[in-house]
Amino acid sequence: MQGKIALEEHWEAPEFPATGSHDFTAKDYFTDVQRRLREVDQRVEDMDRNGIGISILSLTQPGIEGVTDTKQAIDLARRMNDHAAENLVARHPDRLRAFAAVPLQDPQKAADELERAVRDLGFLGALINGYSNIGDENTAQYLDEPQVEPFWAKVEELGVPVYLHPRIPLPNQQRIYQGYEGLLGSAWGFGFETATHALRLILSGLFDRHPNVNVILGHLGEALPFTLPRVEHRLRHQRRETHGAHEKAPTEYLSNNFYITTSGILRTQALLDSLLEVGSDRILFSVDYPYESMDEISPGSTPPSSARTTA
Structure with a gap:
């Protein structure tokens, strides 16, 4: 298993502590x-x-x-992409590549920054951390909304993928987690939030308008290979206006417009089910470093005792 490519691997700049507060984490x-x-x-x-x-x-x-001010988001995205190019990728150009950060608070500026990052910096696409805050932390813009269309048009033009990565649910939507705050992040809330966001993309007709767009989901598709068949079955009994403008069955989009990665998943049974649902050509390797240990999640590894932790 030499020469693997890992797609969901994270970084942070000292001047922009993007991780924010993690008061539920050890x-x-x-x-x-x-x-x-x-x-x-x-x-x-x-x-x-x-x-x-x-x-x-x-x-x-x-x-x-998570930046609520649009002008600040535009400036930070450019600075962070330059930082990644100059201080990370350039240090090990034969080993490291990058996905762009994009300021979707202004979708046209996000399209422009994606083009700059791909054409000038050599980036391979974009990674988007779920919804974008607009003005305050409880106001979200999702990627299926009409104002985001210029960004998706640019994605298709450039022929690059978008990695849809999780983030914590909106603060005003966290009531169900009260008393169980450990579920808010990667243990549960991340996947629930991201799977629903991906469903919005599927049902919105995005992939009918842009059939060549590809979205990547981590964590074996945020459980969609297991849950989407049930969604599809039940939507057949819902009023058509309640589930978007999609032209095909939802599972068709999962198999044709999504790639899924193994990030953070160490379960053979789950991998086998995903293979059956989407096919081996749609499953990619990832670690989710440094939240996960490369020693623990790489096939064939025997992790040292110090690496045997879970994110």
Whole structure:
């Protein structure tokens, strides 16, 4: 298993602590995660030890999407992409690539920044951390909304993928997690939030308007290979106006317009089901570093005892 390409691998710049507050995360664990988010050389050493040839890096969640001021988001996206190109990729150009951060608070500016990052910086696409905050932390813009259309048109023109990455549910939608805040993030809330966002894309008709657009989902598709057949079955009994403008069955889009990665999943049974639902040509390798350990998640690895933690 040498020469693997890992697609969901995160970084953070010291001047922009994108991870924000993680008061539900064990202190020692997150301290080590944040250190690894900001370094480069140890990352490559970990890649060497686990047969990973290339890592595609992306700004960690909530990233630019969590910036409530549009002008600040536009400026930060450009600065963060330049930082990734100059301080990460350029340090190990044969081992590291990058996905762009884009300021979707202004979709046309996001399209422009994606084009700059792809054409000038050599980036491979964009990673978007879920919804974008507009004006305050409880106001969200989702990627299927009409005003985002210029961005999707540019994605299709450039022929690059968009990685839809999780973030925590909106603060005013967190009542169900009260008393169980550990579920808000990667344990549960991330997947629930992102799967619903992906469903919005599927049902909106986005892939009918832009049939060549490809979206990548981590964590074996945020459970959609298991749950989407049920969604499709039940929507047949719902009023048509309640589930968007899609022209095909939802599972067709999952198999034709999505790739899914193995990030954070160490379960053979789940992988087998995903293979049956979407096919081997739609499943890609990822780690979710540094929230996950390369030693633990790479096939054939025997992790040292210090690496046996879960995100």
